[in-house]
Amino acid sequence: MKPCLLVLIPLTESDRTELDGRFEVIYAPDPDARAQALARRGKDVRVVLTNGTTGLTAEEIDGLPALELAGALGAGYENLALDYARERGIALCNGAGVNADCVADHALALLLAAVRAVPQFDAACRTGVWRDALPMRPTVTGRRLGIVGYGHIGEKVARRAAGFGMELGYHNRQPREDALARYFESVLTLAQWSDFLVIATPGGAQTKHLIDRAVIDALGPQGFLVNISRGSVVDTAALAVALKNGALGGAGLDVYEGEPQPPAALIGLDNVVLTPHVAGSSPDVRAATVRHFAENAARHFAGEALLTPL
Incomplete structure (x- = not known):
């Protein structure tokens, strides 16, 4: 039976x-x-x-x-x-x-889309706007990438980022002997060091708003944040303020608080790329x-x- x-x-x-x-x-x-x-x-x-x-x-x-x-x-x-x-x-x-490979692929896709302004350039091209009228965007290769959560997904993000010649750092509950990246004892110190920050930590009460205003401010106006973990890990209100005020360069989010409703504070901003929690789906x-x-x-x-x- x-x-x-x-x-x-x-x-x-x-x-x-x-x-x-x-x-x-x-x-x-x-x-x-x-x-x-x-x-x-x-x-x-x-x-x-x-x-x-x-x-x-x-x-x-x-x-x-x-x-x-x-x-x-x-x-x-x-x-x-x-x-x-x-x-x-x-x-x-x-x-x-x-689904770690699929999620890691999507994390890099969001990072590239946000840093290189792929959605904005696509929209501009469709309306006949040529490159001379558009701002130049940063290069991804050679930047410092911080990873919050070095589990199955975090490790695969690191391996992909290594292909872009990035310098790698990470924060985890404890150091990993086999890590491809430099260990940081806190998320804040990792954010201060990083140009880009990818969030790959589990959700739940212990990580709620782990990425708060202080961490976002530490990334700075040239920094970019990518979240492919859980929406609860990032303080959406603090992120929205930073993106609106130019305190953060941009973000790529596959997850957000209040799913499945789109994040009202973010949908009108042109420096954030949003996807509907599909990073691990194929x-x-x-x-x-x-x-x-x-x-x-x-x-x-x-x-x-x-x-x-x-």
Whole structure:
């Protein structure tokens, strides 16, 4: 008999087909379906698939007496009640590292777009404005790049940036012996050193507004900020003020506070590039993350170690 899996996030048809072969799937990707599934089938559920944004609450866990494993599809897990799940003896996993290449690619794309003003130049070209009427933009090669969070994604950002001849620095909870970059003990000192700052740290209460006014000011009017982690890590109000006042050169954001609503304080500014939380999304990545989750579940039911435990 296949274990009962409650899916709390939207999946493609191919994703669902992949999981249907391994589980009895209860598909509840919206609040109404979620509430109904918990009420009607909660007692049968042995596995939950969610993500960092959707999460899984302690109250919902109480309604799942047979729950053995809860997985976050991507790397993020900030809204999953980890401590409570652990108290219940529930195994936990995520998709750490599976989409790291895609996210790192997007981070460099945002950095290049922001520094080189690609969206603005595209718009100007379409209206017939030639280069002589446009300001010159900085070179990316040879600049100092700071990375906040040197995990799977941060390391891959560093490797890509090395191809641009950048000098690399990073801040992490603790130094990494294998890092390609120089370690800084605080985000503030890293920002003071950096020309560009890429945020690749996990979200959650511990990193809320880690990038505050002081850090943004430390980057300075020639500095650029890229965030491909979680919107909560950056103080949006402070960022908007700095961008409006010229205290920061520019920014590239794939994530922002208040998702999915666009950041009202930023959308009218021409020195910020925005994308709708798509850094880790591609057809091949999505298929790989679903397979990764399924493999974690298979290992759990076989009594083996999870690939990416939390």
